[in-house]
Amino acid sequence: MHADDDTLFANLRGWRAAGKPAALATVVSTWGSSPRPEGSHLAVDGDGHFIGSVSGGCIEGAVIEAALQVMQSRQPRLLEFGVSDEQAWQVGLACGGRVQVFVEAVE
Amino acid sequence: MKADALARLAEAQAKRQALVVVTRLADGAQCLVDAAGRTGELQLATGAVAEAAALLLSGRSASLTSEPGCFARAYVPSPRLLIVGAVHIAQTLAPMAATAGYEVIVIDPRGAFASPDRFPGVQLSDEWPDEALARLGLDAATALVALSHDPKLDDPALELALPSTLFYIGALGSRRTHEKRLERLHAAGLGELTGRIHSPIGLDLGGRAPAEIAVSILAEIIQVRHRGAAA
Numbered sequence: 001m002h003a004d005d006d007t008l009f010a011n012l013r014g015w016r017a018a019g020k021p022a023a024l025a026t027v028v029s030t031w032g033s034s035p036r037p038e039g040s041h042l043a044v045d046g047d048g049h050f051i052g053s054v055s056g057g058c059i060e061g062a063v064i065e066a067a068l069q070v071m072q073s074r075q076p077r078l079l080e081f082g083v084s085d086e087q088a089w090q091v092g093l094a095c096g097g098r099v100q101v102f103v104e105a106v107e
Numbered sequence: 108m109k110a111d112a113l114a115r116l117a118e119a120q121a122k123r124q125a126l127v128v129v130t131r132l133a134d135g136a137q138c139l140v141d142a143a144g145r146t147g148e149l150q151l152a153t154g155a156v157a158e159a160a161a162l163l164l165s166g167r168s169a170s171l172t173s174e175p176g177c178f179a180r181a182y183v184p185s186p187r188l189l190i191v192g193a194v195h196i197a198q199t200l201a202p203m204a205a206t207a208g209y210e211v212i213v214i215d216p217r218g219a220f221a222s223p224d225r226f227p228g229v230q231l232s233d234e235w236p237d238e239a240l241a242r243l244g245l246d247a248a249t250a251l252v253a254l255s256h257d258p259k260l261d262d263p264a265l266e267l268a269l270p271s272t273l274f275y276i277g278a279l280g281s282r283r284t285h286e287k288r289l290e291r292l293h294a295a296g297l298g299e300l301t302g303r304i305h306s307p308i309g310l311d312l313g314g315r316a317p318a319e320i321a322v323s324i325l326a327e328i329i330q331v332r333h334r335g336a337a338a
Contacts, residue, residue, distance in 0.1 A: 004208050005182055006120050013113060024108055028132060028178040029170060039168025039180050076135035102178065104135050107110045 005041065008052045012043045012106055021046040022106040023067035027054050027099055031082070034097030043106075046071055054101050055081075066103050076104040108137065112147070115139055116182060123184040123246075127163045129155075131177050140179075151177075185210050186248050186274075186332060191236050191264040192255025193220035196279070200252070200321035201229045207325060214239045214264070215255065236264035250275035250328050252308065256284070262291060269300040275331045277308040277324060303336075 015022045025042040027034075035056035042052040042060065044067040054063055059081045070077055082098030112128060119126040119141070127140040131149055138147030140159040145151060151159070155174035162169060166183035188204045190197045193215035201211045214232045215221035221231045232239045245251070251268045253261035253276075261278060268276045269292070278288065285306045292301050309323030310330065 006185060009113070009116055009120065013117060016110070016113070026130075026178070026180060028130075037168075038170075038178075076132075078132050102130065102132055104108055104130070106108045106113065 004052070008041055008043050011045075011051050015043075015045040016106060021071040023070045023103055024106050025054055025063050025067055025101050025103045028078075028102045029100040030097060031099075032097035034099045036099075042067075044068065044071075055099065059099070059101070063101055063103065070103045070105050074105050076102065078102050109147075112137060112139060119182060123248075125163050125166065125184065126182045127159045127179050128182070129159050129171065129174075129177055129179045133176055149177075184246075184248050186250065187212065187243075188328065189214060189240070189243065189249060189251045189264075191215070191251065191253045191260055192257070192279075193217070193222075193226065193231070194254050194256070195317040196254055196320050196324070198225060199318040200254075200324055201226060203321055203325050204328075205229075207329065209250075212239075212243065215260065236260055237267055240264060240267045245271035245273050247272040247274055249273050250332070251277070252324060252328075253278040256280065258288070258291065262288070262295075265292060265304065266295055266297060269297045269303055275305065275328050275336075276303050277305040277327065279308050280306065282307070305331075 012022055023044050027036055027038050027040040030038055036054055040054050042050055042054045042063055044050045044064050048064055050064055066077055066079055079101045116126060128137055129140060129149060130137050136149040138145050138149035138151060140156060140163060145156050151174060155171050158171050158173050159179045162179050162181045166181050168180045171177045171179055186209050188209040188211045190201060190213045193213050197213055201213055204211050212230045212232055213221055213226055214236050216233050216235050218233060221233055251273050253264050255261050265278060289301050305327060309320060310326045312323040314320060314323065
């Protein structure tokens with residue numbers, strides 16, 4: 001695996017081994033000029049610590065919030081961010097792109 | 108993601124194997140696709156497994172066109188950089204390349220050069236280059252730079268590197284040094300392959316300091332990896 005992935009998954013395994021809940025977010029589709037390609041990961045633990053990225057930094061806050069919910073519900077979620085979406089405009093994809101991010105709990 | 112998938116990813120990482128995780132976005136059901144085939148709870152039609160297997164080879168992540176609503180994430184071995192010669196340039200190149208996502212191994216049998224004091228946190232090999240390269244294996248995700256300025260170290264490394272699938276081979280040295288090197292490699296029967304060696308090494312950024320040369324070498328490696336040797 002790519003060294004960035006190696007580090008991210010090593011963190012995920014460490015969190016799970018320590019008994020912490022964890023979630024994994026993945027960019028699954030992009031339109032326009034989105035900063036991170038499909039497959040980009042962000043991993044989050046139950047305390048909101050995170051590693052990796054799914055954008056240039058503009059939607060990470062919202063993804064982390066969703067990840068914390070997914071850890072509780074155990075139900076995966078598919079999030080979409082883009083300039084056409086009023087709520088996402090507040091979150092702000094400044095680049096004008098649109099991304100879909102899949103968020104799943106890590107068992 | 109299930110615990111067994113997490114464990115399988117760790118195994119693939121350790122063994123430098125490629126692996127694809129296919130996820131059905133509607134419910135999170137997953138399967139793994141590797142060289143041996145498909146495993147896991149998510150069943151896929153033969154065409155979708157073939158599509159995931161193609162992504163396994165290309166290392167690209169994408170939605171499956173043959174199975175709408177399924178995303179395939181490809182995990183491929185990290186690129187590696189083998190540095191022959193634990194010299195001054197290597198001291199800055201090694202941490203820079205590690206930051207750029209490369210697994211870095213510095214090879215030098217001279218203990219005074221390849222010491223942990225000079226290379227804190229860097230993987231070091233005190234083997235002779237030909238032994239180290241035979242042990243590490245030379246694959247298409249690996250680059251090699253010969254920086255030692257010593258034919259006893261650089262030449263055996265280049266003789267193994269030239270016929271391999273390494274994506275980048277670079278050798279430090281003046282034009283005159285390189286001409287002599289080419290003569291020796293011709294004499295060793297590798298003449299037709301010497302065009303693979305990037306020399307003068309690195310992009311022409313104009314810097315002369317060791318760290319500046321390290322940047323130019325890393326920049327060239329990144330360019331060749333993404334744009335190909337003709338770039």
